[in-house]
Amino acid sequence: MTIYFYKVWQPYGCFSNFSPHHIEIQGQYWLTVEHYYQAQKFVGSVDAVIIPMIRACETPEEAAAMGRCSSRKLRPDWDLVKTTVMREAVLKKFLTHADIRETLLSTGNEVLVENSHCDYFWGCGADKTGQNHLGKILMSVREEIRKQQFLTAISSECLENRG
Ligand SMILES: Nc1nc(O)c(N)c(N[C@@H]2O[C@H](COP(=O)(O)O)[C@@H](O)[C@H]2O)n1
Numbered sequence: 001m002t003i004y005f006y007k008v009w010q011p012y013g014c015f016s017n018f019s020p021h022h023i024e025i026q027g028q029y030w031l032t033v034e035h036y037y038q039a040q041k042f043v044g045s046v047d048a049v050i051i052p053m054i055r056a057c058e059t060p061e062e063a064a065a066m067g068r069c070s071s072r073k074l075r076p077d078w079d080l081v082k083t084t085v086m087r088e089a090v091l092k093k094f095l096t097h098a099d100i101r102e103t104l105l106s107t108g109n110e111v112l113v114e115n116s117h118c119d120y121f122w123g124c125g126a127d128k129t130g131q132n133h134l135g136k137i138l139m140s141v142r143e144e145i146r147k148q149q150f151l152t153a154i155s156s157e158c159l160e161n162r163g
Helices: 031-042 049-055 058-065 078-096 096-104 132-161
Strands: 003-005 023-025 029-031 113-114
Touching: 003 132, 023 031, 023 078, 029 031, 031 058, 049 058, 078 096, 078 113, 096 113, 096 132, 113 132
Parallel strands: 003 113
Antiparallel strands: 023 029
16 A cells, blocks of 8 residues: 655654654754755855755745745756755654654555655656655665664674673
8 A cells, every 4th residue: 555645744744854853964953854955955056155044944844945946056966966865864864763763664565655746756746657756765764774673683683692
């Protein structure tokens, strides 16, 4: 069964980048993944001055509005790096917060889809033909966390057996 998510207050809302789960990357605190993601659009750009403003936004909606402002100049490599940037932030979120990590793991091998009607890149779009990159990232993060947990369990068992 496919699991659809989108708004924070809907089922599986913790999978949204707008969910109220902070992350810390390179010693900097970000209120949500969305704050971090929107700010990264301007790293090294002539409009980098906006980064601290995005970081200071009180809500992810404000951060998204600021990051989507079409008069600002995005970093030139943004299209090349944006999925890597997003994966790093989403992985950090689920490594930081144990409760939502359990929610993610509880989805087993189900397909996860961001049910955004307007976003055909991160979500599935109105007609479900979108690329669903956020759902794909969540599934790959789920797999990575599972592997990490397996390796940790194996190595502690080995240590116990060595006495
Ligand atoms: N408008 C909106 N509301 C939400 O609640 C959402 N979860 C999203 N989707 C997210 O928007 C981000 C993409 O932003 P850009 O179009 O690249 O500026 C990404 O985090 C989606 O997951 N949108």
